Amino acid sequence: MESTLLLRLKNVVKHFDISGSLLEQLKFEGGKIIRKQAIVQAVNDVSFDIMGGETVSVVGESGCGKSTLARTVMGLYAPNSGEIHYKGKRIDNLSRSKMLPYRAKMQMVFQDPYASLNPRMSVSQTLEEPIRFHNPGITPSEVADRVAHVMEQVGVDPAWRTRYPHEFSGGQRQRISIARALAVGPDFIVADEPIAALDVSIQAQILNLLMELQDKNGLTYMFISHDLSVVEHISNRVAVMYLGSLCELAETGNLYEQPRHPYTKALLSAIPRLGAKGFRHIKLEGDVPSPINLPTGCVFHGRCPYANERCRTEIPKQHLRASGSLVACHGVEEGRI
Ligand code: SF4
Numbered sequence: 079m080e081s082t083l084l085l086r087l088k089n090v091v092k093h094f095d096i097s098g099s100l101l102e103q104l105k106f107e108g109g110k111i112i113r114k115q116a117i118v119q120a121v122n123d124v125s126f127d128i129m130g131g132e133t134v135s136v137v138g139e140s141g142c143g144k145s146t147l148a149r150t151v152m153g154l155y156a157p158n159s160g161e162i163h164y165k166g167k168r169i170d171n172l173s174r175s176k177m178l179p180y181r182a183k184m185q186m187v188f189q190d191p192y193a194s195l196n197p198r199m200s201v202s203q204t205l206e207e208p209i210r211f212h213n214p215g216i217t218p219s220e221v222a223d224r225v226a227h228v229m230e231q232v233g234v235d236p237a238w239r240t241r242y243p244h245e246f247s248g249g250q251r252q253r254i255s256i257a258r259a260l261a262v263g264p265d266f267i268v269a270d271e272p273i274a275a276l277d278v279s280i281q282a283q284i285l286n287l288l289m290e291l292q293d294k295n296g297l298t299y300m301f302i303s304h305d306l307s308v309v310e311h312i313s314n315r316v317a318v319m320y321l322g323s324l325c326e327l328a329e330t331g332n333l334y335e336q337p338r339h340p341y342t343k344a345l346l347s348a349i350p351r352l353g354a355k356g357f358r359h360i361k362l363e364g365d366v367p368s369p370i371n372l373p374t375g376c377v378f379h380g381r382c383p384y385a386n387e388r389c390r391t392e393i394p395k396q397h398l399r400a401s402g403s404l405v406a407c408h409g410v411e412e413g414r415i
Pocket of ligand 1: 341382406
């Protein structure tokens with residue numbers, strides 16, 4: 079079956095002004111009062127597509143902008159510039175009311191199920207609320223049927239519908255969060271580190287559940303993770319972000335076997351892999367720079383063993399390769415990596 083374009087991100091930028099009040103911005107420097115603004119440049123010029131039915135994972139260290147990107151895609155943050163298209167329709171500039179039909183089709187699963195579930199609402203109240211909101215004419219028996227159906231789909235006994243979040247384990251709570259996302263019949267789910275807060279023994283169960291639900295319901299996922307080893311088996315393609323920029327995007331097999339960008343190579347070299355040949359551990363020197371004061375040129379140049387003068391001054395462009403993969407690196411473009 080030929081897949082169709084579901085989501086398109088075009089040059090998405092998201093910055094946060096954390097300068098505070100005008101008074102807080104005024105600094106005394108060199109005998110003069112100057113105004114200093116502090117802008118967190120969380121996401122910078124990110125573009126890629128997600129096709130229907132696929133899983134695209136976005137990975138990178140904490141602070142790389144992946145969760146901000148996820149929330150911007152979901153409309154929880156308005157982008158400063160750039161465009162977000164869903165099924166061919168631009169959605170980043172829609173009013174709340176015009177965005178409503180997309181809200182049902184685009185759902186999010188958060189990292190901490192305990193924080194994302196209301197402790198005062200039973201499972202059935204949690205699941206009924208979005209169903210009623212998005213289906214105004216629905217009858218009580220239809221609501222009850224749909225609640226029971228999504229509970230079964232995520233492996234939680236519908237007989238437990240009157241229980242509250244604290245009566246469940248972490249894994250069960252995440253299943254209920256997934257049920258809440260499924261309750262309104264989405265096409266697309268953004269899962270923001272959905273297993274990071276769970277015990278290791280439970281993580282595989284939740285990943286398997288997400289994959290089963292994808293098969294059964296034809297879902298498309300954007301999966302956010304800091305851990306490349308987690309996403310290998312669930313992703314069709316993987317996007318790697320560093321300091322708000324997209325470094326590389328490739329099919330999972332290609333990315334893990336032949337990473338191109340030096341940052342991807344360094345991330346992968348830190349994962350112990352059985353039988354992997356030719357990978358030596360690459361230790362990155364230095365700290366991740368502040369997103370308030372981004373380095374000039376390639377944002378990775380201060381830690382990259384291949385950096386040259388061009389890297390320090392010129393921002394690398396995303397190069398689309400014949401395989402459909404993207405890489406933004408002067409060294410790769412110049413053929414020296
Ligand atoms: Fe390294 Fe230069 Fe490539 Fe950036 S552009 S990753 S500094 S080689």
